[in-house]
Amino acid sequence: MRIEHLGIAVRSLSDSDDLFARLLGKPNYKQESVEREGVKTSFYGLGDSKVELLEATNADSPIAKFLNKNGEGIHHIAFGVENIGYEIERLKKQGFIFISEEPKEGADNKLVVFLHPKSTNGVLVELCQEKP
Numbered sequence: 001m002r003i004e005h006l007g008i009a010v011r012s013l014s015d016s017d018d019l020f021a022r023l024l025g026k027p028n029y030k031q032e033s034v035e036r037e038g039v040k041t042s043f044y045g046l047g048d049s050k051v052e053l054l055e056a057t058n059a060d061s062p063i064a065k066f067l068n069k070n071g072e073g074i075h076h077i078a079f080g081v082e083n084i085g086y087e088i089e090r091l092k093k094q095g096f097i098f099i100s101e102e103p104k105e106g107a108d109n110k111l112v113v114f115l116h117p118k119s120t121n122g123v124l125v126e127l128c129q130e131k132p
């Protein structure tokens, strides 16, 4: 496993794109919406990892709920894995709780699943695998 990306919840993608481009000294390499998750994302490459900015696209989005409760900030950590099915089975046997055990299409050509923060010390964990 490695840290594939850090997800950061933001209120305005355009304002935060401006901020992160200045912070990291380079522009984002893509924006992509994932309607199922109710998010619009913006990605920055950072060595072997990425920063994923997340703006809510509707009021029911997990990002809208998170922003209402916590304000802007780190929303999740995503671990990159080679075989997501294998990791789901391995972690289930260890007692970890998945929000859904079915990998779904994420952003940036990935299959993704989430572990519930209640089973991971209050941190929302995403597993992601490159789409075959």
Ligand SMILES: CC[C@@H](C(=O)O)C(=O)SCCNC(=O)CCNC(=O)[C@H](O)C(C)(C)COP(=O)(O)OP(=O)(O)OC[C@H]1O[C@@H](n2cnc3c(N)ncnc32)[C@H](O)[C@@H]1OP(=O)(O)O
Binding pocket: 007, 034, 037, 039, 041, 052, 054, 062, 063, 065, 066, 069, 075, 076, 078, 099, 105, 106, 107, 108, 110, 112, 114, 116, 117, 122, 123, 124, 126
């Ligand atoms: C773009 C696709 C993909 C990618 O390719 O990278 C993404 O990153 S999508 C990112 C957005 N999608 C998700 O976050 C999906 C997974 N999340 C969920 O399913 C839900 O957010 C949740 C974690 C199940 C919580 O939903 P819900 O129970 O409806 O919300 P509550 O507000 O009632 O929270 C319950 C409980 O959970 C705590 N919580 C919520 N979000 C987080 C978080 N990001 N990190 C840590 N803890 C979180 C919340 O504080 C509540 O705790 P208690 O108050 O103690 O009960």
Ligand SMILES: [Co+2]
Binding pocket: 005, 007, 052, 076, 078, 126
């Ligand atoms: Co993510």
